[in-house]
Amino acid sequence: AQKVTQAQTEISVVEKEDVTLDCVYETRDTTYYLFWYKQPPSGELVFLIRRNSFDEQNEISGRYSWNFQKSTSSFNFTITASQVVDSAVYFCALSPPNAGKSTFGDGTTLTVKP
């Protein structure tokens, strides 16, 4: 069985602070995909990143960075110099390689105050 845990239900920061959103997963698959999505108040799920289980290289995209640690089954997401527009619900998800069902965490609500 697959499981994704986002232990932080809500995080509140002040603009320009750095913030890390945690994601821990469980799977018996040796190959899998991990995702992060952003859901602003408008409701759409915006794809942020996909990471393959065999690629542990960390990734940076502008103010966003992701730290994948297979040894601890974690895929954490850091926003540097947060902005008000970063306020949203962020979901971490796990997907098997064989087009099977994806598993989502419960989401972390990030509020960035001006």
Add this chain to the structure above:
Amino acid sequence: SAVISQKPSRDICQRGTSLTIQCQVDSQVTMMFWYRQQPGQSLTLIATANQGSEATYESGFVIDKFPISRPNLTFSTLTVSNMSPEDSSIYLCSARSSGNTIYFGEGSWLTVV
């Protein structure tokens, strides 16, 4: 990447009626899915939409309540039948690309009164 369009984006429906949500992908995808997201909750998979055959439903969801069609590789519909206020949710269409990235539509906000 894949761009997924859903309509309607929002609707207010009367109890006991049915609503069909359409999902169009701009490129061929391997799989299409329908999710429900109740207020303040995470996503729950309703079913996998199979091209040309019956959808594969998750536990707790049945075809009579949520009939799904997928006549081709890029289009699917979800009908929410005999609606009740408990069906008020965001319904999200999702597609898996050949590169194994999973994309989502903008969501359809459904309010049942």
